Amino acid sequence: MIGRMIGRLRRVRWWPDSLRFRLLAGAAVWITLALTIAGFVLSGLFQDRIHQRFQDEMLNHLEQLAASLELNDQGQPALRQPLSDPRFRRPLSGLYWQIGGPGETILSSRSLWDSVLALPADAVEPSALHRHIVSGPAGQTLSVMERSVALPERPDAPFRIAIAADRAEMGRVMDSFNRTLTLSLGVLALALIAAAVIQVQIGLRPLSRLRSGLNAVRAGRQKRFTEAMPSEIMPLVDDLNALLAHAEDSVGRGRLQAGNLAHALKTNLAMLANEARLLDSQNGQDGPGRIGAAMVERVEVMRRHIDHHMARARAAASRGIPGLSAPVADRVAALARVMRKLHADRALDIVADSAADHSFAGEREDLDEMLGNLVDNACAWARRRVAIASRLDDAPGWLILTVDDDGPGLPADRREAVLMPGVRLDESVPGTGLGLTVVHDLARLYGGDLTLEDSPLGGLRARLRLPMARDGE
Amino acid sequence: MRVLIVEDTADLARQLTQRLEADGYAVDCAGDGEEGQFLGETEPYDAVILDLGLPKIDGLSVLRSWRRGGVTVPVLILTARGSWHEKVQGIDAGADDYLAKPFSMEELLARIRALIRRAKGHAAADIACGPVVLDTRSGRVTVAGEPVELTAFEYRVLSYLMHRKGQVVSRSELIEHVYAQDFDRDSNTVEVFVGRLRRKIGADLIKTVRGLGYRLDEA
Numbered sequence: 001m002i003g004r005m006i007g008r009l010r011r012v013r014w015w016p017d018s019l020r021f022r023l024l025a026g027a028a029v030w031i032t033l034a035l036t037i038a039g040f041v042l043s044g045l046f047q048d049r050i051h052q053r054f055q056d057e058m059l060n061h062l063e064q065l066a067a068s069l070e071l072n073d074q075g076q077p078a079l080r081q082p083l084s085d086p087r088f089r090r091p092l093s094g095l096y097w098q099i100g101g102p103g104e105t106i107l108s109s110r111s112l113w114d115s116v117l118a119l120p121a122d123a124v125e126p127s128a129l130h131r132h133i134v135s136g137p138a139g140q141t142l143s144v145m146e147r148s149v150a151l152p153e154r155p156d157a158p159f160r161i162a163i164a165a166d167r168a169e170m171g172r173v174m175d176s177f178n179r180t181l182t183l184s185l186g187v188l189a190l191a192l193i194a195a196a197v198i199q200v201q202i203g204l205r206p207l208s209r210l211r212s213g214l215n216a217v218r219a220g221r222q223k224r225f226t227e228a229m230p231s232e233i234m235p236l237v238d239d240l241n242a243l244l245a246h247a248e249d250s251v252g253r254g255r256l257q258a259g260n261l262a263h264a265l266k267t268n269l270a271m272l273a274n275e276a277r278l279l280d281s282q283n284g285q286d287g288p289g290r291i292g293a294a295m296v297e298r299v300e301v302m303r304r305h306i307d308h309h310m311a312r313a314r315a316a317a318s319r320g321i322p323g324l325s326a327p328v329a330d331r332v333a334a335l336a337r338v339m340r341k342l343h344a345d346r347a348l349d350i351v352a353d354s355a356a357d358h359s360f361a362g363e364r365e366d367l368d369e370m371l372g373n374l375v376d377n378a379c380a381w382a383r384r385r386v387a388i389a390s391r392l393d394d395a396p397g398w399l400i401l402t403v404d405d406d407g408p409g410l411p412a413d414r415r416e417a418v419l420m421p422g423v424r425l426d427e428s429v430p431g432t433g434l435g436l437t438v439v440h441d442l443a444r445l446y447g448g449d450l451t452l453e454d455s456p457l458g459g460l461r462a463r464l465r466l467p468m469a470r471d472g473e
Numbered sequence: 474m475r476v477l478i479v480e481d482t483a484d485l486a487r488q489l490t491q492r493l494e495a496d497g498y499a500v501d502c503a504g505d506g507e508e509g510q511f512l513g514e515t516e517p518y519d520a521v522i523l524d525l526g527l528p529k530i531d532g533l534s535v536l537r538s539w540r541r542g543g544v545t546v547p548v549l550i551l552t553a554r555g556s557w558h559e560k561v562q563g564i565d566a567g568a569d570d571y572l573a574k575p576f577s578m579e580e581l582l583a584r585i586r587a588l589i590r591r592a593k594g595h596a597a598a599d600i601a602c603g604p605v606v607l608d609t610r611s612g613r614v615t616v617a618g619e620p621v622e623l624t625a626f627e628y629r630v631l632s633y634l635m636h637r638k639g640q641v642v643s644r645s646e647l648i649e650h651v652y653a654q655d656f657d658r659d660s661n662t663v664e665v666f667v668g669r670l671r672r673k674i675g676a677d678l679i680k681t682v683r684g685l686g687y688r689l690d691e692a
Contacts, residue, residue, distance in 0.1 A: 266553035270575035372557025
């Protein structure tokens with residue numbers, strides 16, 4: 001269950017099933033949507049404003065034109081002074097005025113050159129403002145503002161005065177504004193998305209720390225999460241710690257109970273065996289003596305079974321608990337030390353060679369049990385030398401541990417048989433007889449294996465393949 | 474030779490005591506860690522058989538406390554905790570040997586003999602002094618190849634002197650190592666045993682060093 005949890009947390013990546021992706025995709029969608037709407041609104045407001053100004057300007061010109069209109073000495077309409085905007089004098093500039101009488105054109109701005117504004121012939125009420133859109137010179141589309149002006153000298157024959165302006169002018173301003181607006185909003189969107197990325201990164205950083213914490217627990221560098229986390233994640237961390245503690249606790253309690261049972265059984269078996277031996281030694285080959293010998297034998301078998309099942313139970317309980325790691329070099333050195341003492345009479349040369357970073361992904365007790373049995377076996381058979389070594393397997397994530405001796409070795413056809421329960425290499429050499437089977441079973445519980453080969457030292461090589469504790473990514 | 478057994482299962486302690494006494498050892502028993510620790514610190518034993526699962530103070534703590542306090546007596550751990558991990562812990566705590574229950578009494582005796590012999594600096598299993606040879610594996614004594622019958626106390630005295638051959642052993646030291654704690658000690662009986670031994674193995678091997686004690690010398 002813990003493994004699955006870790007697996008899920010590890011998938012914090014850029015694909016859709018990630019918090020980062022969700023947060024960033026959400027932010028990007030909202031930022032784009034909001035800025036697009038803002039762009040349309042701003043553009044619309046600006047267009048209204050530009051249009052208003054265009055109208056105001058035309059009205060201004062129209063009023064100036066009306067104010068300048070007078071009758072000259074010949075009774076013909078004329079401008080008292082030219083209109084101030086220079087565009088009225090530049091041919092085809094896009095800004096024009098025109099003064100017409102009933103059914104005729106009398107005066108027009110120089111900018112209109114020899115063209116005439118084709119104004120619709122509608123009736124213009126005095127002072128009323130008319131607006132038209134007409135085609136102008138050079139293919140321009142013109143907005144026209146027109147009104148009638150009656151001069152006091154000619155009150156019954158009003159003049160139609162009109163100001164025309166090129167609508168393209170307004171379009172150019174709008175285009176320019178829209179380009180600037182789009183660019184600005186685009187830059188703003190990018191800045192906001194970048195800010196969101198930073199925010200998400202900072203916001204999710206505790207999850208990354210949790211992930212590296214989980215990796216550390218899995219790799220066995222620490223037993224619990226010790227780092228303080230934000231209040232949203234802390235309950236999860238507390239739960240995980242509680243779960244780890246519970247797993248460890250359950251295993252510990254189970255082991256203690258099994259250990260107590262084994263202790264009680266074995267102490268009584270010891271007494272029973274001693275009584276049986278006494279019986280055996282006191283009563284020759286017949287009767288009670290034979291019973292004694294049989295009891296001694298059965299007691300020994302019972303002891304082997306207790307050891308065997310204890311080791312198996314322990315290993316089976318530890319399997320699947322994350323965070324287990326046992327440094328190989330440390331255990332190899334400890335066992336070499338112990339063997340030198342336990343086999344002190346033999347003055348064996350026990351050599352250990354293991355890199356400091358080789359760690360077994362499992363219980364230290366199980367590594368001790370496997371190596372202890374193999375090295376003890378090698379010591380029992382060696383003439384002078386025993387060599388213990390560890391190296392990396394060709395397949396990544398696996399360790400190879402070898403235990404060599406210079407003893408008599410074992411014929412190839414018997415090697416498989418000694419890994420079976422209850423088979424002893426030689427009844428005359430003391431040993432439990434179940435040692436190699438225990439090693440074999442334990443190795444297999446961890447997914448590894450034990451094989452027996454010829455040793456370069458001349459005797460037997462036990463080759464143990466075990467999973468290696470990784471540091472995680 | 475004097476041996477301390479620290480074992481809380483009374484029946485097993487009794488079996489061990491009987492067998493060790495039959496093999497010529499003076500034996501003291503402690504039923505819990507506290508008593509065991511005290512005896513180990515105050516009495517000069519030649520070997521200790523120590524259980525690990527003890528009441529009051531556990532065996533490993535007792536052992537560590539002895540070693541910290543400079544008690545160098547060879548210790549054999551006799552326990553039901555037979556895993557290699559526990560053996561490593563036991564040896565690292567200062568034990569000299571480790572035997573898992575259930576055990577063969579013969580193996581235990583052989584290991585105790587080997588421990589005592591090594592602790593006194595003898596590499597070979599046979600300790601010889603002139604014509605007298607003590608086979609530490611079997612506990613048999615021969616003089617010029619002929620077996621000699623010895624009583625338990627005679628054996629203890631000779632065995633201790635043989636293990637310390639060439640060195641002066643005071644009378645009180647000899648008493649400490651041949652009598653169990655609750656035994657009524659009398660230094661005159663030691664002289665009686667030495668006298669009997671001289672008759673059995675030869676008069677000039679055990680020398681009396683006046684005012685100091687005895688010394689076993691080759692001729």
